[in-house]
Amino acid sequence: MTDMVAQERPLPNSRTTAERFDVLIVGAGISGVGGAYHLQQQCPGMSYVVLESQDSFGGTWLTHRYPGIRSDSDLYTFGYRFKPWVGAPIATAAEILRYMGEVIEENDLARHIRYQQKIVSARWSSTDNLWHIEAVRTDTGETLRYEANFLWMCQGYFRHSEGYTPDWPDIDRFKGKIVHPQNWPEDLDYKGKDVIVIGSGATAATLVPAIASDCAHVTLLQRSPTFFITGRNANDLANTLRELKIDETWIHEIVRRKILFDQEAFTRRCIAEPEKVTAELLGAVRAFLGKDYDIDTHFTPRYRPWRQRIAFVPDGDLFKGISSGKASVVTDEIERFTEKGILLKSGMTLEADIIVTATGFNLNVLGDIAFQIDGRPLDFAETVTYRGMMFTGVPNMAWVFGYFRASWTLRSDLVADFVCRLLNHMKAKGAKRVVPVLRPEDEDMPLLPWMDSENFNPGYLMRGMHLLPKRGDKPEWRHSQDYWSEKDELPAIDLDDKAFLYG
Numbered sequence: 284m285t286d287m288v289a290q291e292r293p294l295p296n297s298r299t300t301a302e303r304f305d306v307l308i309v310g311a312g313i314s315g316v317g318g319a320y321h322l323q324q325q326c327p328g329m330s331y332v333v334l335e336s337q338d339s340f341g342g343t344w345l346t347h348r349y350p351g352i353r354s355d356s357d358l359y360t361f362g363y364r365f366k367p368w369v370g371a372p373i374a375t376a377a378e379i380l381r382y383m384g385e386v387i388e389e390n391d392l393a394r395h396i397r398y399q400q401k402i403v404s405a406r407w408s409s410t411d412n413l414w415h416i417e418a419v420r421t422d423t424g425e426t427l428r429y430e431a432n433f434l435w436m437c438q439g440y441f442r443h444s445e446g447y448t449p450d451w452p453d454i455d456r457f458k459g460k461i462v463h464p465q466n467w468p469e470d471l472d473y474k475g476k477d478v479i480v481i482g483s484g485a486t487a488a489t490l491v492p493a494i495a496s497d498c499a500h501v502t503l504l505q506r507s508p509t510f511f512i513t514g515r516n517a518n519d520l521a522n523t524l525r526e527l528k529i530d531e532t533w534i535h536e537i538v539r540r541k542i543l544f545d546q547e548a549f550t551r552r553c554i555a556e557p558e559k560v561t562a563e564l565l566g567a568v569r570a571f572l573g574k575d576y577d578i579d580t581h582f583t584p585r586y587r588p589w590r591q592r593i594a595f596v597p598d599g600d601l602f603k604g605i606s607s608g609k610a611s612v613v614t615d616e617i618e619r620f621t622e623k624g625i626l627l628k629s630g631m632t633l634e635a636d637i638i639v640t641a642t643g644f645n646l647n648v649l650g651d652i653a654f655q656i657d658g659r660p661l662d663f664a665e666t667v668t669y670r671g672m673m674f675t676g677v678p679n680m681a682w683v684f685g686y687f688r689a690s691w692t693l694r695s696d697l698v699a700d701f702v703c704r705l706l707n708h709m710k711a712k713g714a715k716r717v718v719p720v721l722r723p724e725d726e727d728m729p730l731l732p733w734m735d736s737e738n739f740n741p742g743y744l745m746r747g748m749h750l751l752p753k754r755g756d757k758p759e760w761r762h763s764q765d766y767w768s769e770k771d772e773l774p775a776i777d778l779d780d781k782a783f784l785y786g
């Protein structure tokens with residue numbers, strides 16, 4: 284590891300200089316900002332920089348600006364474990380950005396973050412044990428060079444520049460406006476307009492009630508239904524503890540534990556008694572929509588609860604929108620677009636002034652960065668994941684891929700602890716590199732796709748599975764997506780296990 288102060292040295296055959304850091308963090312979303320905090324706390328003295336292609340921090344919460352944008356996790360667990368959340372559990376993007384801004388300010392992280400720098404390539408060299416990184420300034424086009432001993436990938440899982448829109452027939456014939464929630468135009472005027480929102484996930488469920496009262500009518504068009512869970516946007520335990528004047532640090536910890544305890548029980552029930560849980564979830568929807576509403580067609584998914592994320596609908600706002608008549612749901616498939624709207628496979632037509640394609644994301648495999656290891660292009664699909672954090676044959680790199688069934692940040696905190704422990708271990712050993720390797724006992728292990736589609740199967744993962752690393756059938760080589768086992772397993776990883784090769 285180099286010293287605390289970043290060093291500069293000229294590149295051969297180039298007048299440009301490369302700035303060198305011990306650690307380079309990719310992305311200033313919730314994971315990257317958390318990573319910077321943990322690194323500063325747990326590895327004092329290590330130099331680091333955070334590079335972010337956008338012009339501010341926040342990642343997901345900066346990119347998405349559609350009306351009503353909010354979390355569907357509670358912020359007691361989506362917030363960092365080290366910074367109490369003091370608001371209502373479900374938060375707007377603006378509230379999350381404010382919270383992250385406080386983390387940056389309170390911990391003096393801003394001077395380490397560089398915005399408008401998009402990393403385009405990263406070349407590992409075993410000669411100097413460094414990543415050689417090129418970033419392009421998004422404002423001037425200038426290329427900047429960095430060197431880092433360790434790369435901490437906090438780039439999230441979807442491409443921020445564009446969302447996923449299926450290639451529907453005749454989409455160009457539509458004379459109205461087509462908008463993806465990921466690129467919501469600030470000046471989009473939907474007042475008094477007929478709007479179709481295509482999609483059935485959390486984004487569609489948030490957007491529909493947020494715009495329904497202003498629109499003439501909003502139709503939620505879905506191919507198949509999603510599970511929703513409703514509840515008040517309040518936490519009774521937190522409120523009681525506040526009344527008792529308990530310190531916010533304590534409230535944060537106690538409420539986190541209670542929520543995680545309840546979520547674990549719920550997850551186990553989803554697996555043990557899916558029919559019963561399904562009946563309960565549908566019963567809650569029926570309570571809002573009444574016994575005559577066609578719940579079977581519009582709100583009864585074909586999959587078991589928890590195979591996809593269950594979207595939270597605070598105070599039943601989506602269902603209230605439907606009951607009021609301002610919003611409706613159509614479950615059907617798109618045949619083709621027309622000048623005025625959409626022709627469905629059933630023969631029904633829907634007309635609209637605006638069509639919103641809340642159809643998901645494009646998977647972003649490691650920041651769309653061109654990677655090389657000692658001169659050879661790296662194909663991540665040929666690697667095997669070490670617990671969803673590192674990859675065989677890829678030295679000095681960790682990736683943060685959070686939880687879907689629990690809050691993403693629970694895992695970004697756990698991975699940060701692991702990375703910091705690994706960096707300190709390398710320092711103590713005098714090692715300049717660490718690379719995960721399959722052990723002799725892993726040689727005959729079957730190699731499977733990154734995620735078991737029986738376990739979790741959202742569209743963007745299914746579309747991009749061929750691009751992702753493989754998984755094995757032992758805990759070390761799996762990406763479990765289970766917070767309740769990983770919270771004990773990750774801190775207990777033996778860093779001298781044969782799965783880590785140091786040099």
Ligand SMILES: Cc1cc2nc3c(=O)[nH]c(=O)nc-3n(C[C@H](O)[C@H](O)[C@H](O)COP(=O)(O)OP(=O)(O)OC[C@H]3O[C@@H](n4cnc5c(N)ncnc54)[C@H](O)[C@@H]3O)c2cc1C
Nearest residue numbers: 310312313314336342343354355356402438439650690691
């Ligand atoms: C609308 C929406 C709602 C969500 N709600 C929840 C929720 O309630 N609970 C939950 O747990 N999860 C939720 N998620 C998942 C969510 O993405 C994560 O929880 C979390 O915010 C991801 O944080 P991150 O920092 O890992 O990645 P991101 O937020 O994706 O941030 C990654 C950052 O890296 C930058 N970056 C990427 N590539 C490069 C590069 N090559 N060079 C430089 N910078 C780069 C990006 O610009 C971005 O700012 C939601 C996702 C969406 C889209």
